[in-house]
Amino acid sequence: MNLRYFVERLGWAAFVLFGSTIVIFAILHVIPGDPARAMLGPEGTPEAVAKLREQLGLDDPLVHQYLLWLGRAIQGDLGRSILLSQSVASLLGERLPITLLLGLYALSFAVLIAIPVSVISATRRGTAIDYGGRFVALIGLAMPSFWLGLMLVLLFGVVLQWLPVFGYVSPRQSAVDHVRHMILPAAALGSAYAAMIMETTRNSLIEVLHQDYVRTARAGGLTETLLLYKYAMRNALIPTITVIGIQIGYLMSGALVVESVFAIPGMGRLLVNAVLSRDYPLVQGAMLVTVLVFSIANLCVDLLYAVIDPRVGKA
Amino acid sequence: MLSTPISTASEPLLDVRGLKTWIPTRRGEVRAVDGIDLRVHAGEVIGLVGESGCGKTLAAYSVLGLLPPPARVIAGEIRFRGDDLCRRSAEERRRLRGSAMAMIFQEPLSALNPVFPIGSQVGDILRRHSTLSARQVKVRVLELLDHVGIASPGHVARAYPFQLSGGMRQRVLIAMAISCSPQLLIADEPTTALDATVQAQILDLLQRLVEQAGIAMILISHDLAVVAEMCRRVYVMYAGRIVEHSEVAAVFARPRHPYTSALLRCMPALKQDDSPLETIEGVVPALTEPEPGCRFRPRCRYAVTLCSDQDPAATELGGGRLAACHRATELGLPGTPTAVGADA
Ligand SMILES: Nc1ncnc2c1ncn2[C@@H]1O[C@H](COP(=O)(O)OP(=O)(O)OP(=O)(O)O)[C@@H](O)[C@H]1O
């Protein structure tokens, strides 16, 4: 990978992040209504509102407010949650890892299922196995994750009673219980993702297997296994990574839904409650870390491109 | 390494008989290769010429066992070192490919994998067919690149295909093809996609390499001048058939098939005067359900009634000459005054 590309992508990620902070800050100050009034509710006397406004610095110039907020955020100070009267940073510190783990498990689940299935499908193109695999994938894609989650709960939790259906156990408490609790949510969240990855990889693999360079490798007598996993797969994964990257947003919003189905105390429920109760510092903080995670994930995808395809960032 | 049986002059290295390679399509079977005979002796360079679409590449793929499905060999024998390849398993044929027989393709630009360095791609073939250590493979790769006239082998071995010119890529592909000292090399229009100046260099390189190593080569081309320069014998192919076969010099001086004669008239390099360059009128017929009679008849200026009734069989004309034309002996077809550079 070349350094220029790396710096370029890093710069872009930083730029996006910076732009997002402006948007996040602006949203709360542009939407109609007085945050102080909203926080205090109908009982708030005008004096109390004025006092809170001053406390929150809401009467200062916007630029000043923004810089103050940003400066604190960079130092890890995201203010205090009004609703839970706890520091936002520590709240997010508790909840974010849970959501990140869920997303990571869902992604691993999706990749581990999708890649082998797409290889089988592509190499047996047009056979019953190919059609069967793609049909199942289509169903996986069409089903909303919350519905799939409920079905999984019904089957594995209620009927078969193999796995717990609700709640969360931290890996520090018990690694086994942690995994047992996360299997169904990860499957519910990862299925549609797996379907997308599988369809993309299958199609690109079929295309790659028709390329001239695969024929060259065949003419050199290389085995079909080497051909598939070395000569074809690396090229075929380029579109796959694009899809994984584009759909990271899906994964994150899906996580919020799946968390509520399985009663997992992640970012999802925290964010919903924060919005409903107009807990502005918490909403801002949650949005900020979400954008941060998103930027880092996208940066990883960009760098992965360069690792897989030497042409990226050079040409 | 594979054992190498001694091949005498009487026993060809490659002996193709009655080869038919058809492709099932919705509109019927495309008879891309429709019963061809072809022989190559050890160390010999022969030409296979014909217009675009006449089945040259598919014939080559059939020999190597590289046919893209649904194309398949439906009849005939492909004897290599006396052994019918059609009866060998896919694994046995795979072991021959790259080691005993190799191929260079029409399109050097897309024939190398874009995401692996050159050295790794050449090395993979060496590793497949030898027991060299990783270190020895590296050394051998550099030797091979040097051998095909690449000035800085170390640099090129680390480069990716997109960083190399077309001519360089073709050199790399030649290095891959000769890496395991094949006995037979099929070069499928190795220079068609390259600049004119590079073309000559690549042809010189090929000629030097096969001569040095005693590799037999089938040079596929639609350029008769190239064939005249490099080959002793030539097979002329038309619509899935071999229509004429002879020593290059004889074919040039006195073609026996109207198609060959027409091809000669279309050669820019052999044109003596300022007359406009001729092209053969009409196109190669659809290869599904050919009409009865001679396949060249719709384009042949010498056609007679017999030609539309009977498919002309390839007839021996003496001295190893063959032509598949009803009028092969009676027509005094125009050739070219002198066969350019034919070393017969
Ligand atoms: N997959 C396919 N389906 C149908 N027809 C095909 C297919 N592949 C090749 N053909 C036909 O088979 C015939 C022979 O093709 P081939 O590639 O061997 O020609 P060629 O002599 O090498 O031509 P060129 O000089 O253009 O390389 C062509 O007429 C082509 O249209």
Ligand code: SF4
């Ligand atoms: S057989 Fe008849 S049509 Fe065919 S090439 Fe000979 S003369 Fe022409």
Ligand SMILES: [Mg+2]
């Ligand atoms: Mg061809």
